[in-house]
Amino acid sequence: MDELPTIYVLDIKGNPILHAYVEVGNKNLIPVNAEGGVELPDSLDKEETLLIMAMGYDVKKLPVKDAIENPSIILEERIGKLAEIVVSATRTNRSVEDLPMPVTVIDQEKIQETGAVRLSEVLREQTGLQVVANHGTGLQMQGLSSDYILILLDGEPLIGRTAGTLDLDRISVSNIERIEILRGPSSSIYGSEAMAGVVNIITKSNKRGITASVQSRYRTYQTLDLIGDLGISKNGWSIYAYYNRFRTDGFDLDPEVPGLTSSAYLANTFQTKIEKSISEKWNAKVFVKHYHEDSQNYMEVLRNGTPSLADMPGRRKDLNVNPSITFKPSQHWTFSLRSMSSFFDTESATVFREDGELLEAEDFRQFYHRTELQVDHQLTDNQLVTAGAGHLIETVEATRYNDLNRFDAGYLFAQHQWNPSDRWSLVSGIRADVHSQYGAQLSPKISGQYQITEKLSWQASVGVGFKAPDFRQVLLNFNNASSGYYVFGANLVNEGIKRLQQQGQVQQILMDPNQFGDLTAETSRAFNTGFRYKLSDDVLVQGNLFRNHITNLIETTPVARLTNGQHIYSYLNVAHVITQGAEIDLNWRILKGLRLSAGYTFLDTRDLDVVDRIENGELYKRDASNRTKLVTMADYGGLLNRSRHSGHIKLNYYEPFTGVDMALRGIYRGRFGFGDVNGNLILDDDMEYARGLMSWNLTLSKSLDNGIRLELGGKNLLNELNRHDPTNAGRLLFAGLQTNILQLFK
């Protein structure tokens, strides 16, 4: 018998797949070596079939004689990342395919192909996500804004929101391993804020040996991104350290108005992850991240009647320290104790350029601490039970608040994952939150998936989401001196009105102040249902329908009128809103190395109180020639800043001769309402819309044998601009270089 050759398991670019296995004979699994190779046993019958498999790739079957003829075996990636393991959906490891809710995974390759340096740039290219400007660069999911989306960093919440928006430009992407996007309410495991969904950012950790790399990227507006990282794994220790320096000149969409649309800033990010596997059963981890940003902008202010320039320096800092420990006494039990402490701090000032006189200074300091215990128990082969308990402390100290304010909360949650048969997968969960501000909140959720055929599965979930009133809504004490109005948090409004009454400033009470003070959580009831249809190994179609019914939405309302004609405002649970729509995604591998994907989202939103007023004939509008007309339902465009239609088309091509990867993406955001123009404060007129536009983005990249990766590309190549979208900087061109230092000196 001839000696059998070594076979190699490779991806389509010819790189070895290091986690591949080859199955020969009777369940005999052989892992590949460091070159991706497997020596076939000499005893093998040439007519026998080999099974070659790797997580994330389609399984390949072929007879031994074929493998001998052509020992380089190429596996194709499983379409749509269905095999990807996700933690955020259930707080336990489950594959996308197996999860009964809509989940998307963006892996490192996908992040790289966007040429992104900040998180907003990655998320804006995903189906069902919209990046919108509102006190920073925020996210919108299922028609709900940033306030209602929980953003996790390695499973722990990110804090530091400005007027509800968590600025996605604060987060660098080069240290991200993958991003998990879970749509639909997830308060049943995460509590407050997880109303529209959850974005979990999983950062890199060092897997094996020593790694070191440096990267740089330069682009339009003198934007420079520099990165260095280092990883060491030895004797059960794994250390990963990361540094990023980012600077930009900002940009200006309206040069006639003094001031930049987007500030110039310099940001530094330091991050360290240290893991120690103490024994088979014990594992400990510490994650530390520090972010520091200095920004600069300016504006024109009237000073004694003459316009004067004023500088607006700003500083933003945050620090996260997250230690955790895991204990696995047996295969059936896992205990994890996690703690996180987060500090967020901003300072801003407005200073006259002429003489340095301070017009205004403001600072904001927030602290958030949480400790949590989670227990996972594998009840039977097909049932996994998770239970947890935790507490949190949150404090805020700021110019606009009295004293140091503190919230306390505790919670319990339980979850049951059950596969009653091969075809069924069920996840049910419930969480109880008790909060010093808004009392108790119960959030149940149940999700199920049924595998109709091997190719088609259907899923549905029903759940409750909530968002606790934030510090601002409860405790704000703000006086706008220049226009003379006051905004009080719900807890302070009674006191504030009394004080102003004593000073003789209140002319008229518009609402009984006793109505205020008991802000309750905003709640939603949501329904999601969808399907996954795998037409073939090369075509996957996924769809999801959603509906969120939100009640007790908190809004600002005038409470009293002042003698100066201005008002006192406060916060009240008033509005009822519906957001509903459909998302559909197509992934198609046309040829080896050529992939097409397309996504479309239809979104319908409405304020139910506005709908009532229209139906009762109580809402009017002024037309262009100043005539008053009744508003009809056909005029009503729903909530502001929401695009009814949005979508994308992406083409990925790997050119095998030059080894160049090409990613061409067209990202469409349909027209959206930017604000009221015709005077009735609702969206009901064509002139209240910003036009829709398509942004064409292209990234070309090439990896060399010595570990250097080159990158060249552009965003918004046709320079489509819209002055109502300050997150859109217009055309950006970039070039980048990435090197693996150790490989370079090998």
Added chain:
Amino acid sequence: MRKLSILHLALLSTVMMFSCSDDEETQPEEDLQVVLVENLHAPADEMDRQTGEIIALNSYKYYSFEENKLIESSDGNWDLGIKGLSMIVNNGISGNGNAEATIVQGIFEQYNEIPQDLILKVDTEEGLAIPGGSGNGWYNYNMSTHVVSPQPGNILIIKTNAGNYVKMEVLSYYQDNPPLNEVDLTTPSAYYTFQYVLQPNGSRKF
């Protein structure tokens, strides 16, 4: 600065034709005129922009619908007083007259009869006949653009000192009645443009 002009509203004749063929009763007894008042400047008290303190008090502008002009003093025969965003009527805590007012909703040109059960109010300590506040009274205030817009469809019904009814619609709060999409923070404000119809015979029909 202030310009008063009288317009004949083309629509009025349409209403008349409609009324004639339909119901003799609703036909107005005489040809009522729509009066357009432009750029009535009624600035609010002046405030120090940095401290928020009031540094100069301004007086209300007192308007008489019967005479179609401003009245010099609060002791005179005025119906409606305007200052900044506030409106007062000559009655109750605001004046010694008999004026009353309230807000109804509808389309100005088509609003041709005040229902018998409509209650007109006077200014009291508890509240003004034309309440203030965005969405409460005659205007909406857009918190993101800071633009004040007369709330579309709001018609002020005023009973004058003489006991006659007026329907009035505020058209603009900005100088020269610009289209709202051209208004920004630099547009001079507290310049009222409004239109009204006075029924001089004491009837509730216009």
